[in-house]
Amino acid sequence: MTTSSAGKVREWDDRRLQHDRTALVQAEMQRQHVGALVLSDGVLRRYVLNLDVPGAKLLVPVAGDPLVFVRPRDEGYVKAWHPQVRPPLGRIREDAPASTDAPGPAARGLVDCLAELGLKDEPVGIDTMAVPDLLDLVALGVRIVDAEQVIERAWTVKTADELAIYRRIARQYVTALSAFRDAARPGATEQDLAAVATVAWLQSGGEDIAQMNVCAGENMNPWRRWPTDHQLREGEFVGIDLHGRGPNGLRGDASTTFLVGDRPTGQQRDLHRRAYDYVQGVIPVLRAGRSIADAMASVPSVPAQFRAQLDNYNVAHGIGMGSSGYPHLDPRRAPIDDVLRPNQILAVECYLGEVGSPLAVKLEEQIIVCDGEPEVLGPIPVDDRLLT
Template sequence: MNVEQPFSSSNRKIDPSRRRATQLFKPDGTPLDPDRLEIGPTDVAFAEWEALGITPPNVERMRKVRLDRTVAEINRRGYGGCLMFDPLNIRYASDSSNMHVWILHNWARACFVGADGHMVVWDYKRCEHLSAHLPLVNEVRVGAGMFYFVAGDQEDAIAAEFAAQIDDLMRAHGNGSRRLAIDKMELHGARALTARGLAIGSGQQVMEHARLIKSEDEIAAMRCAIATCEIAMAEMEKACEPEIAETELWAILHAENIKRGGEWIETRILSSGPRTNPWFQEAGPRRLLEGDLLAFDTDLIGPYGMCCDMSRTWFVGDGEPNAEQRDAYRVAYDHMFANMDLLKPGVTFSELTAQCVHLPEEYRAQRYGVFMHGVGLCDEFPSIYYPEDFVEGAFDYPLEPGMTLCVDVYAGKVGGSCGVKLEDQVLITGTGYENLSNYPFEERLLG
């Protein structure tokens, strides 16, 4: 097999003249050009955000800050560069996107950022044009795909050719370091890099810490994504009546997100009635009944690729909740806000675990996996565990202004007939926190 032909690098430089085809721009600074390559919010979304008084981010400035943070973290940890295959890390560093969900399990794309800021994106074959609008991407190549579906029995040969490119880039842009951070990679690729004398470290650590503090533009983008998600949730709630199927409700959330330029949803966790206990059951064909609880977790990747991870539980129909439903809801509601009130700059992740409010004993066995977690382009570092689940030495970092977190709770007794899931998204400020979530809670269940 000729390895060079179908999988070789193009070394194509981006043509800056292609980036400014028009001098008219949308509110986020992107070109007002319906034929442009970049994805983004729709006119519907911009109009809704304006009506809500939400200012979109400046996209070019957001991209620059993200690259600067990536480069700073590479240098802070003594690496010559970071090689990324995780599509969310690629998105963060470059804002380049292509077949996002497919790439999550077919690593045909990669991104290298050197210690000097030089960036190379490897895309799927004949997709180089998808990064033509990105001024921070210095080169686009192909040939990073070395998984069996695309490489077959030549995976080692392709890995060796790719490793040679990385070796050259490290020598040219790595500031003399032979330490390379990699977030995830096929084993034969990693072996080919170590055979060239490169010392491999944790790229996931580099990128999670780069992504930890959000810029003003990222926070603006998150506000936009949350607004879009909450508009979609309102459409769901309108349809949340007896006889509708769980899957039909879930389809509304997805459709309304896509309509506004949102991108995808990470899970399909929505359940009703007895399926709300235990938690983590996915939307199925069950039709809602009068008097059910309907609970869901959005896990929504909205406009700008920003995550809105919120949970709500609704009462179905016109009746009155029973005592078990009200008790679970009140426990969840009080628990979430009590733990939220622990948030302020300087408190460490491990201190949050030590100080957290516990669920009542009868609810602890089915507690949620975390009671807080980071959020950005998806659920991100850190995980804030209950004391029973704490990993010693794993999370010894302080809260800082600009971090964004989700505060979670699930309340359901073992063998109970129902369960309640609630979750809000918050921003750490200079003095405490701001709750970014605006969607109302179920008054009938709080009564």
């Protein structure tokens, strides 16, 4: 445990987290035979550095400390966290023609850094870059590969500190979704409920809301996603799909559905029970060491009338810094040739509703993959009245 600048005790260590993430990335770089990564995307850059630096670039060598290229205004606070800070490589030449006689300063500066590190002849992973600069690197003989393929495989396995953060995030989800449940009364609008969940998330320590869907009544099926001024009515369902960022920018993904009022119909009880039992049936099959193909073959079946819409969603998918991560257990595609690994965080999701019906239930739990039974994070609040 460490103490934050605000004096609060927390269950993770930020510097150890950054060290362990860098080690995971560099191990994956070695596995994929990549000499360096050049990261400009804010999420990928923040993952490795464990610091949000707008406009920066990060050069990650296959061994040794990453180099951070920052504007003068950011140099001070970045140096306080990370010692290897350098001036910007050069202005991105967005207005330059696609073909020029001489490479621009950004490409030349990057090649000089690669040569300094002894990596000039090694493949370099790029996430995002202006086309003129990318063409300059090609002209200078740099072999370019996709940096996201490296990061995606590295960050699928969480460090010990990230697991501690996700247990904190799970408590934030319970707080926010419980507040949502308590506010789901006749007359409230979908937008009202979105505001309640947002405030509860932020007050419980969340960083921000990456995405939130709130749907009620006929907006549940088909899933309308974005909250409207629809007023909740007695006897209808209301669902939420919350993507909240917690500490250090790590992102959760969970859904739940509640009844408005106190008198569910038999059809509502049956649909909710089917969705709940499906999610609870999927969770135990997601064990470390099991092939993804075998896990997907062991997923519980559902009646044919629900299959079309259920298959629009992953059985489960990784979560982390991005919106949806590796591995994706997509029922519409051939299974990924890989195994589930200890300390992956997965969202197990279910959207159950017949095409043409206004009724649907959306549930989604977050789990830690373990050698045995997965650890359920939360669990996410559900409407117990529909399970009795």
